[in-house]
Each structure stands twice: as C-alpha cells, then as structure tokens.
Amino acid sequence: xxKVYGSASEALDGLLFDGMLIAAxxxxxCGIPELLIDGIVESGVKDLTVASNNxxxxxxxxxxxxxxxxxxxxxxxxxxxxxxxxxxxxxxxLELEFNPQGTLAERMRAGxxxxxxxxxxxxxGTVIAEGKEVKSFRGEDYILEEGIFADLSIVKAWxxxxxxxxxxxxxxxxxxxxxxxxxxxxxxxxxEIVPLGSLDPDKxxxxxxxxxxxxxxxxxxxxxxxxxxxxxxx
Amino acid sequence: xxxDRNQMAARAAEELEDGMYVNLGIGxxxxxxxxxxxxxxxxxxxxxxxxxxxxxxxxxEDPDLINAGKQTITELRRTSYFDxxxxxxxxxxxxxxxxILGAMEVAENGDLANWMIPGKLVKGMGGAMDLVAGVGRVxxxxxxxxxxxxSKVLRECTLPLTGKGVVxxxxxxxxxxxxxxxxxxIVETAEGVTEDELRAATEATIV
Numbered sequence: 332x333x334k335v336y337g338s339a340s341e342a343l344d345g346l347l348f349d350g351m352l353i354a355a356x357x358x359x360x361c362g363i364p365e366l367l368i369d370g371i372v373e374s375g376v377k378d379l380t381v382a383s384n385n386x387x388x389x390x391x392x393x394x395x396x397x398x399x400x401x402x403x404x405x406x407x408x409x410x411x412x413x414x415x416x417x418x419x420x421x422x423x424x425l426e427l428e429f430n431p432q433g434t435l436a437e438r439m440r441a442g443x444x445x446x447x448x449x450x451x452x453x454x455x456g457t458v459i460a461e462g463k464e465v466k467s468f469r470g471e472d473y474i475l476e477e478g479i480f481a482d483l484s485i486v487k488a489w490x491x492x493x494x495x496x497x498x499x500x501x502x503x504x505x506x507x508x509x510x511x512x513x514x515x516x517x518x519x520x521x522x523e524i525v526p527l528g529s530l531d532p533d534k535x536x537x538x539x540x541x542x543x544x545x546x547x548x549x550x551x552x553x554x555x556x557x558x559x560x561x562x563x564x565x
Numbered sequence: 566x567x568x569d570r571n572q573m574a575a576r577a578a579e580e581l582e583d584g585m586y587v588n589l590g591i592g593x594x595x596x597x598x599x600x601x602x603x604x605x606x607x608x609x610x611x612x613x614x615x616x617x618x619x620x621x622x623x624x625x626e627d628p629d630l631i632n633a634g635k636q637t638i639t640e641l642r643r644t645s646y647f648d649x650x651x652x653x654x655x656x657x658x659x660x661x662x663x664x665i666l667g668a669m670e671v672a673e674n675g676d677l678a679n680w681m682i683p684g685k686l687v688k689g690m691g692g693a694m695d696l697v698a699g700v701g702r703v704x705x706x707x708x709x710x711x712x713x714x715x716s717k718v719l720r721e722c723t724l725p726l727t728g729k730g731v732v733x734x735x736x737x738x739x740x741x742x743x744x745x746x747x748x749x750x751i752v753e754t755a756e757g758v759t760e761d762e763l764r765a766a767t768e769a770t771i772v
Contacts, residue, residue, distance in 0.1 A: 358612045358613075358631075358635075358649070359612075359631065359635040360628075360635070361612070361628065361629065361631050361635070362629065384649070407689060408689050408690060408691050408692065409688055409689035409690070409691040410688060410689050411688035411689070417686060429687075429689050429690065431690055431691075431692070431693075431694040431695050432611065432649070432653065432690075432691050432692035432695060433611075433649075433652075433653025433654075433656060433657055433692060433694075433695030433699075434653075434694075434695065435649075436648075436649035436650040436652070436653050437650055437653060437654075437657075439650070440650040451657065451698075452657070452698045452699070453657060453694050453695045453698045453699070454694050454698070455698065455728075455729060456676075456726060456728070456729030456730075457694060457725065457726045457727065457728065457729065458725050458726075459690075459694065489629075499646075499648075500629045501614075501627065501629040501630045501640070501646055502610070502612050502613050502614050502629060502630055502631055502632075502646060503628075503629040504613055504646055504647065504648050505612050505613050505648060505649050506648070506649045507648065508648040508650070509648060509649060509650040536648075552628035552629070553628065554626060554628045554631075554637060555631070555635040556631070556634065556635045556636040556637065557626055557637055558620045558621075558626075558636040558637050558638070559620050559621055559622060559623045559625075559626060559637070560619060560620045560621070560622060560623075561622075561623070562622055562623075
C-alpha cells in the first residue's frame with residue numbers, strides 16, 4: 332500500500348469535508364503540521380472543529396485557518412498569543428471548548444485506543460466538571476471524560492520510512508502521537524523520508540499502523556519565545 | 566522586610582529534596598531552579614521532557630526543544646522525551662513529587678485559583694488543573710496581597726478554581742503557611758516580618 336504522497340494537497344485529497352473534526356499535533360508552534368495546515372487552507376474546507384492544544388499565532392500554524400475563518404470550534408487547553416482568535420471568540424464567531432492539557436492528551440489517546448470514556452481527578456470541583464458524571468473510586472471523586480474520535484489527524488514528525496513508522500525529535504513529539512492515534516485517517520508530514528530498514532525498529536516512536544498518508548517537506552519551525560543565556564554566565 | 570522574588574524562590578527551593586522529580590510553573594517558580602544548589606533534582610516540562618536544562622547559548626536555540634512556557638531550553642545528560650499523554654500520565658499518576666506554582670488566590674481549605682478572571686481575557690488552564698490534581702505535593706509561591714493591598718490568602722476563593730483542596734503549602738513574601746485541619750498554620754515568617762503583620766495581611770483562618 333502506497334503511503335507516500337507528493338504534496339499536502341495530494342495527501343489530503345478526498346479526506347476533507349465541511350464540519351469535520353480534525354485532531355492536530357503540536358505544542359505552541361513546536362512540532363506542528365505546518366504543511367498540512369497550508370493544504371487545508373488551500374482546500375477551502377470549512378466549519379471545522381479542531382482539537383489541538385493551542386491555536387497557533389496570528390498568521391502561522393492554526394492561526395492561518397483562523398484568519399480564513401475555516402475553523403468553527405477549537406478544543407484546546409491554552410489559546411493565548413493569538414489576537415485574531417480572541418477577536419473571533421469574543422464576537423461569538425468561534426466556539427471554544429477548554430480542556431485541561433492532560434485531559435485533552437488522554438482524550439486523544441483514549442479515542443485512538445478504542446476507549447470511549449475514562450475517569451480523571453483533573454478538574455474535579457471546577458467549571459470543567461460541570462455537567463459531567465462524577466464517580467467515587469477508593470473514596471476519591473473522579474469525573475468522566477470522553478475519548479476523541481477524529482475524522483482526520485494531522486501530525487508532524489522528524490523522520491519516517493515509507494511504511495509510516497515515525498520518529499520524533501526532542502519536545503516536538505508532544506501531542507503528535509496521541510493526535511495521530513485518534514483519527515480515522517492520519518496524515519503525517521516529516522522532514523525526511525528515509526529508506527526502509529534505516530530506522531532502528533527498537534526506536535520507532537509511533538508505528539506506521541497509525542499513519543495512512545505521508546509527505547516530506549521543508550519546515551519553517553518558527554520559535555515562539557527565543558530565550559538564551561550569555562556565554563560568560565557558563 | 567518582606568522577601569523579594571528571589572528570596573521567595575530560594576525559600577521554595579528548600580521544599581525540594583534530593584532525588585525529586587519536580588514541575589515548576591511560570592514566573593517566580595521558574596526562579597526556584599537557580600536555588601536548588603547541590604540537590605539532585607530532575608525538572609519536568611509537561612510538554613514532554615524530564616531533565617530540563619538551562620536556556621541555550623545564543624545561536625544554539627533549537628525550535629524542537631522548548632519548555633511548557635514555549636521558551637527555548639537545553640537538554641541534560643539525564644534527559645528523556647515523551648509524548649503529552651505519557652507526560653500527563655506521570656503527572657496524574659502521582660509520579661511527580663511536587664509542583665511549585667503561582668496563584669491568584671488560595672483558600673484555607675487548600676482551594677487554588679490561578680487560571681481565570683471572569684470578564685477578563687481567558688487564555689486557558691494549560692496543564693495547571695492536571696498538575697494540582699496529580700502531583701504529590703503542591704506548593705504555591707505568590708505575593709501575600711494583590712496590588713490593591715487585599716489578601717490573596719482567603720477563607721474562600723472568589724475566582725473560578727484550578728483545583729479543590731489541592732494546596733499543601735503557601736510561600737509568600739511575608740512567610741510560609743501550611744494548609745491544615747481547620748485553616749492555615751504559620752510555619753515561619755520572613756525575616757523582619759512579625760506574626761501579627763502576617764495575620765493582618767491574611768483573610769484566612771489561622772489556627
């Protein structure tokens with residue numbers, strides 16, 4: 332089965348429809364599927380619900396899909412650093428569902444593992460618990476959270492082989508594996524597709540069973556907060 | 566004299582013991598890393614890293630290596646990386662010994678509010694709700710009063726909660742308080758601050 336495609340648009344062909352739920356990997360601007368986001372912008376698909384920890388910044392990452400008003404709802408844990416997001420949210424054009432970061436990650440992982448719901452103590456006694464079932468285990472309260480079953484996952488990895496086995500780099504791994512797992516179809520973009528057999532099977536971070544389509548391309552990899560120390564401090 | 570930011574961070578660093586895995590929040594808690602001295606502490610960054618190193622030298626920034634505040638950082642020889650689900654698995658699972666966090670309000674029953682002011686721009690809770698629900702010990706570091714002089718150490722929180730009954734210890738510019746049965750207990754006061762001064766700045770019940 333051929334997984335490697337020539338471009339983001341080719342890889343997304345036939346997968347997009349209005350009103351769909353997309354799970355996206357990345358944390359801030361680190362490890363985000365830049366090329367596939369561009370491909371979705373180009374497609375013009377709209378009324379999207381996007382499950383992603385953050386919403387990009389103005390003009391970059393998911394911020395591009397906000398600029399074009401293709402997103403109707405975000406499921407996120409933190410959405411600072413994006414003026415257009417706030418404008419649309421405050422004017423009621425954009426719906427926002429806050430999820431605690433660990434709950435969002437676990438909802439994706441659970442969806443990918445065929446687990447429709449799980450109990451967590453995160454958010455007990457807060458607004459997050461409103462309307463959710465509370466159950467006591469060993470004398471402590473937990474709330475019911477539901478797994479996320481996305482129509483499409485878009486993720487970014489460092490390297491892949493042509494069967495879709497993925498290797499991530501440093502903290503760019505973040506939400507990418509759970510996001511990849513929870514989609515009916517997952518499209519991954521990587522910096523390099525390497526020959527079969529050149530990845531150590533013991534060091535695959537995400538097995539290719541989760542990856543259906545694959546592209547390779549150049550990434551901008553923008554830094555959100557450049558913090559450094561002076562050499563004399565060493 | 567009340568403690569300044571660095572003195573509060575230094576006092577918070579005394580909470581850490583050799584061998585601990587710890588998560589530090591943004592702001593004063595980040596400064597705690599400067600005061601751990603010879604203690605063998607491993608810092609967790611909830612975006613998927615154990616063994617967080619200092620900021621990189623100029624020119625050595627790596628866009629694939631950031632902390633939970635999205636700042637460029639470095640790795641150490643002990644560093645490991647993992648995905649977000651695994652990261653919060655270790656947080657929720659109680660594997661992280663302590664979290665040191667900032668706060669807007671803390672109540673005498675250990676309730677914590679640090680993510681949302683109704684009517685103001687809400688950016689989100691990030692990983693704070695998971696951290697306070699899951700880690701072994703929650704230490705709050707904050708100013709004792711707000712800029713209007715009102716106490717942030719309250720009988721009950723007025724702001725939406727981050728966690729209910731989750732705080733173990735509060736370190737402020739005036740001193741250190743523990744959450745105990747029936748209220749807060751004064752552990753110590755900052756040098757030159759009297760117990761009366763600390764009580765006067767505290768709305769919560771002191772037992």
